[in-house]
Amino acid sequence: MRLIISEKANAARKIAQFLAEGPVKEGKHRSVPYHTFTWRGEECVSVGLKGHVLNPEYPEEYSNWQKVDPRELIDARILKSVSEKGVAAAVRSLAKKADRVIIATDFDREGELIGVEALSLAFEANPALMDHVERARFSALTKGEVTRAFENLVEVSRELADAGEARQDIDLIWGATLTRWVSRAVKRYGSAFLSVGRVQSPTLVLIAERELERRAFVPEPYWEVEARLQNGGGPFVARHARGRFKEEAEARRALENLSETAVVTEVRQREATRPAPAPFNTTAFLTAAANIGVSPSRAARIAEDLYTEGYISYPRTDNTVYPESLDLREVLGFLAEVEGVGDYAGRLLGAGRLTPTRGRRQTTDHPPIYPTGRASRAELREDQWKIYQLVVRRFLATLSGPAKTLRTTLRFESGGEPLVAGGTVVTEEGWLAVYHYGRRRDEELPRLSEGDEVRVAEAELLAKETQPPGRYGQGRLIRLMEDLGLGTKATRPGIIQNLYDRGYIHGDPIVPTETGMAVAKALKDFASEIASHEMTARLEKSMDAISEGRVSKDSVVEESRELLRRVYDHLESSEEKFADIVWNGIRGDETLGPCPNCGRNLVVRRNRRNRKRFAGCEGYPECRTTFPLPQKGDIIPLGTACEACGLPEIKVLGGRRPWVTCINMDCPKKQEQRRSREETQAGGEEPSEGQRDRKRLEKSTT
Template identity: 45%
Template sequence: MHLIIAEKHNVAKRIAQILAGTKPKVKRVHGVETFHFDEKVVMGLSGHIVGVDYPPGYNNWQKVDYRDLIHAQVVTKPTQAKIVSALKDLGADADRITIATDYDREGELIGVEALRIAEEANPKIEADRVRFSAITKGEILDAFESPGEVDFNLASSGEARQVVDLIWGAALTRFISITSGRLGKGFLSVGRVQSPTLALIVDREKEIEAFKPQPYWEIYADLEKDLRVKHEKGRIWDGDLARSIFENLGDEATVLSIKEKTRTDRPPAPFDTTSFISAASGIGFSASNAMRIAEWLYTSGFISYPRTENTVYPPTLDLRDLVSAFKKGPFREDAERVLKGPMVPTRGKRFSTDHPPIYPTAPATKKDMKPDQWKIYELVVRRFFATLSEPSRWIVMNVQLDIGGEPFRAMGARQIEAGWRASYPYSKAAEQILPDLSQGEKLSVLGKEIMDKETQPPSRYGQGRLVKLMDELGLGTKSTRHEIISKLYARAYVQGNPMKPTNTAYAVIEALERHSPTITKPDMTRTLEEEMTKIAERKIGEEKVIEESRSMLDAVFDDLLQHQGEIETTLREGLRTDKIVGDCPSCGNELIIRRGRRGSRFIGCAGYPECTKTLPLPKFGMIIVTDKICSDHGMYHIRIINKGKRPWDLGCPQCNFDQWQAKKAEEAKKKAEIDALAKIPGIGPKTLEKLETAGVRTALDLAEASAEELAEKTGLKINKISSWQLLAKSVAEEPSGC
């Protein structure tokens, strides 16, 4: 029997359908769905089915020394018991196993994990590996026709990263959490890649806070022919000079020169993971959501593998044939336009042989997917067309003018050939059409304006921009950067997009930068990433890299333990600040997020026990105090983050509580009215059902209804209804008296 291992269930199903040429038989093995045909069995994993961890004795945070975690033996443990059992049973009966997991470092490790489990049950099993970049019929059949060998070195580099990240994350997270007193579900996490990434965000916020705006002035004039011109100097830093120029401007402008030139706007390079995330961010997708959707599109056969560092299409990819597949459907016009051109693909700076750039592999319509999936799919399709299109061409005009001896100018741009921009509307370039002008022409000045402005601070990092910066600095990999950003949100280190660090993030990074800056700089992480790449290239052994990382971490703890008291002070102050919601309306003290003896959470006054002001909070989720303030109560708005769910903006705690109280009062009133209706003599359960069917649920409903219409709808006698209505009117006015 030939056993084929895919990384996920839906990929296994597609591979089985392609190889079988028909619908394969489905059998459950230990509860795992597997696909059978022609003496072959295809089964899907669920990503990693084993994980790295410490032995059980190291789980006690209070009793295990930090350095013991650094040098402890790391073990592997099954994380998917049913899949492991199924793999053992199938592996025992197989004479050949083919690894068909994703072709990258992580996928190779997942495949090797499965192979090791199968070999436990059958040491003589023969193994090979297939590699593909798209789950299409052609790619899958070609891959299985020429399988290769399993790359154990590539898997070892992935395993080394797992071990290194576990050691660094466990030791540093425990130190920071215990030192700060922040334990339980709200512990503070520190990581080899996470912390230098967070430091980038915090350092940028410090730049923004330290920024001192400089005033400057700009002068504009409005001329006839609907022409607006700007003073040649642009920003004028001297206010007196700006006002002098403005006041002495004449009433007539003279066109001194008109220069025109053609500008070529080259098409963009093909998508690699980083540029894809950046583009998806530009249309409103978070990094993690963009990658999640891209993964779905890949496993569904609509796009190629989305984790790639390649920006050069391989010569084996038949671009013309692929574009021709889109001649029917929503991209018909774009496909026909591209096919009419020379179709010379653009090339980015990165080239690798593992996977091609991200491109569409099959045509689709909006009916084939959800709206968000379609937006990402359309982005990939249009980027692909853009890379095969001709340049966009523009006529650029530069007009120099004189107004009372002062130089002014106007810039214009007119598109003469849309080129790639016809297919790719996401990269905007607006036309600026100037009127017909001639050299020496005189134009009347119809108005003038002086604008006083200030220089602006550097902007915060959006997710797309941060992923690009992480890539440039060597922080993380194409497969993990979006996950790192998600973790920063989940740990309440950042909020919003662009990202603003919380006070907790400030405290953690300030403590680390002051006493152990190695953790917050990209150098160490980049060095380890380079070492892990050398493992894949067979230039260094896995154990050597792990031992080097342990030595680095030992040096880090020399600094941390020496300054533990100062770090504790910094952390606790930052954590306290992040819990302040506002000022107490009763006594003026701070309102702070607190935890009760039984674990409940609430907002309480710092003046307790003299002041007992409290407000309730939800039982579950990470609580984040945002920087938005309620105009009515002066309290900061609160956001609740639950793993795997959309953030819940609770808003102002006082407003939320008042609305809850009002809702309770309304429900109580409604219940009283319903109870009152049931207490009217002669109205029993069956009559209540009939009245409710007719839309009558309360005494007020009965009192205001038409007796004739009720009689017709319910079949009840009109004289009874009329007598009930008299009682209902008095009850509705005073429901508590019935």
Template identity: 45%
Template sequence: MHLIITEKHDTAKRIAAILAENKPKKERISGVDTYQFDGRTVIGLSGHIVEVDFPKNYNNWQKTDLKDLIYADVLTTPTQANIVTALRKLGKEAEHLTIATDYDREGELIGVEALDIVKKVNPGVSADRVHYSTITPAEIKKAFTDPTKIDFNLAAAGESRQIIDLIWGAVLTRFLSLSSGRLGDKFLSVGRVQSPTLTIIVNREKERDVFVPVPYWELFATLVNGGEFRAQHIKGRFLDKAEAEQIKAKLGDTGIVKSITRGKRSEKPPVPFNTTEFLRAASTIGISAANAMRIAEYLYVNGYISYPRTDNTVYPSSLDTKGIIASFLNTEFNEYARKLLSGELVPTRGKKETTDHPPIHPATPVKRSELKDDEWKIYELVVRRFFATFAQETLWETMAVTVDISGEDFRANGARLIEAGWRWYYSYNVPEDRILPVLKEGQSLNVKEIDLVGKETQPPSRYGQGQLIKIMEKHGLGTKSTRHEIISKLYSRAYVHGNPLQPTKTAYAVIEALEKYANTITKPDMTGKLEQDMDEISEGRITEDYVIKESRDMLGGVFKDLFKNKELISESLRNGLYEDRIVGTCQKCSSDLIIRKSKKGSRFIGCSAYPNCNFILPLPRSGQIVVTDKQCKDHGLYLIRILNKGKRPWDIGCAHCNFNEWQKKLGEEKKATKEKK
């Protein structure tokens, strides 16, 4: 029997349907669906079916010496018992095994994990590997006619990441959680990639905190004569209001067109989608990085788009780009496909070229009615970007006008789209035309209105998810496959909320403690070095054992700094975490109102002066509580947001306002009950 192993059940089902001449027979083995045909059996895993962990004697956080944990043994244990059992049963009968998991570091490791399980029950089984980037009949059949060798170095690189992340995460998380007294489900998560990423967010917020706005003024003239337009004084910003007012006072009712400069400006079409640019683009249409990747994975498994985890921005010559475009004839993209096919197809090229997977591109057409709304949005985004990479430049006609008003120059700029080019295909965030009237030099214009507008400089903006992923890539934090997961973890740990990302007081407390006493953890240098090492493992230059030892030694040095400053870190964390619980000021006694827990575990807002002051407000029973920086105008309390995994954030607002509404409702219900009686 020939055993084929895929990464997921849906992939197994689809590949079996493609390879089988007749409909494959579904057979359930140990509770797992498998697909059998022509002496072959296809089984889908559930991602990793084993995990790395420490021996059980290290499970107790309080009793474990963290110095021992740094150099503790790491075991591999099954996590999907039914799949492992099914693999063993099938493995005993297998003469040959083909790994058909996703072709990347993680996929190679998942395949090797399955192979190791089979080898234990069938040491003599032969094995090979197939690579594919789209789950389409043509590519799957081609892949299985040309199998290759398993890349054990690539799998070792994936395993080293798992082990390193386990050790760093466990040691640092336990240390900070124990130091702060935050145990149970409120533990303080720290990670090799997570912490430097959070540092980037916190440092941007600190820039905003210390930012002092500077007032400035802008002077505008509204001009009319055959058309109306607005021009700005050529100086732009005035930092001295008196200077701006002095100029305004001398301006007359007439302006003369001093100069007109006409020109053309072109925009080059975008480069093909790699994962980072895809996630950034998805963010601009309102889809989070984690959700965009989940949808892209679904579209890939169903054969609609290519593999969504890639660094490549150059289409390989082997990719039938013309055939892909032609497949969209007679679909709702027919007009675009026909236009492209009428000319020469020369795609743009990005700076990154790799040989594992092509850039993200559509694989087969699908009808809008067959997908959910967000799925269609992502699919359409991929199709339009693909088309745009073959399109012509966008061309704008520009016009710059200078008008003299009483010896002061005012400038207006206009732009008009004259050739849509690639923007016709990729119709997202298209700038609007700024049309100026027909003018000629020396023409007299009437000054309809003069406006002196007061403004303030703005703090640096917070990072959106797409922007943060780009920064993570620049600093070597995480990989194309993990960056969106790191951001999701920051949300789930209540370190950040909103988009753009805003750090909580807990995030401040953790990062400030780490930066002060063990700043190696907060910098991307160490993580970048380990990422490089993992690349070298995959290329066979160094061994997995060498990198894991190097990583343990690095962590040992970091831990020395932490342990030396344990008391100071504990004090710093406890003070910072207390601030994160403050909701406002008690109206009864002016003490802090803080989030508290009763002996029975229920949560409420209570006065820090208890038992002298017993003021309380109720809180929802479940979900992570985030105290935002916005305040209620009536009660001065900070507004509250509740985070529940897998659900949208619930903005409950002011706890006092909610309590009053509840009391009012209770009163109305009692009154209604009395009236009935």
């Protein structure tokens, strides 16, 4: 019997369906399903794991954070414990009856390691299998791809698995050692611990450094002169050709000089071609998903589900060039039946030769992300359909012609002052017809010629300020992490999500909390190696060297341990200063704003008896001012005051979405919202999301 081990249960089911030369018999080992079928005249059993079945951990004697010196973790033995006991038992049981085993997990470092972990369980039950192991590598869960992979079985790559295991071990050693040290130094235990990670921490430093740039930025005032011109039709906007005026008096003189009419002095038109985008690799996909409102961590999970259901190809890839083996016409054939894009796919199919775009990166492990199966809106959840459509439309865009635009620039003279208006329109849609994400609206300008006169309908002076550098959105941060060698295509979304979960950041674009800022500063000051992307990038190159067989896993892990020893020595000598910096940040997140009675700070406090939190004046007992606070979710001070009552506003993280409120339950705005809600409910209408938020606040503060 051949035992086929895949990474997930639905992958195991699909492999059985694709390969079976007859019926598939369903079975279960306790609660773990497996599938028995015949392939090439031989009995096969396909079983799915739940990702990693073994997890690295320290022995039990190291579990007490307060009693065990974190330094001991640097050289402590790492055990591999069974994380999915039911799955492990099923693998062992089925392995006893097998004479060959085929690993069919995802083809990357992580997947290779998961497969090798499963092999260790199989060998425990049946050592004879050690000489009868093969590997099936495929990039899409389709009948053609799976059949091809099983007809061309290869060997398991121990080097690739070693690279994955080295990362696991190094992340555990660094993360556990430094997380415990920081939490002990600051005396934050339990769910309030402060996490540190080999990739997480330099990513946090990037976010914090951008915030420091913004705080150090000194805005400079400038003025612009804007005019609304009219030529029979609707008005269009023109601005003074000088752009920004640094002196208000100069700008005001230019405004006053404008006459009631403006004469066209120049008409300039320029055509431009926008080439179609390159195929999706993981980073480009996650960035595009973030731009349509799906966070990288959520997009990665959805893409994995779509892959295992056979709708898209493997979503973790660096490749941006379709392989010659990919049958583009076959893909267009089933896309011609997909809602919303069917007609477009049909036109491409009938257009003759297909010439896909090519990106800069070409690898041989996986193709770029492309659709592998037809899906309907009814078959998928709303978020899955959104991501499926993104992948489908990107694929169609890569087979489309360029888009063409026409940029028109009109220059005017009015009262001796030069004005300019510009507008861009799409003249040939090309790929923009199907890949509409981020497409700007056409900016139409009237047809004018030199010497034409138009009316100055209105003119005004706009006072503005220069703006600080923008915060990173999640998509932009993913790209920056890739550029700096932070993490991998598989781990970056989870790293960003972990920063959210630990309360270091919030919002998108990303805003660091004061705790996040303080942890980043303390690490940068006293543990620069963990705060620097250079060290992490060097380790990533070492992982590549392991996977290529140039260095051993053990040597890379030991080198990492030696570096951590030096970092730890430096931290130990700076414990008090480190803790002071972090506590300043924690206190910053607990300071909500000024007390309305005495002017001192309102801070987050907890009732000694029931541990419920509330806002209280730091001047207690002289000032006994208090306000109720939501009992669920993280509270982020916004540094702003409510327009209606003047009390501090907070953001509450938790539930379906973050929400903003002031801390005053008697705020006139809240009273108005209560009345509105009562009237709405009396009329039988569904309350709005804002009304539901207010109701949630009232419940959570009681």
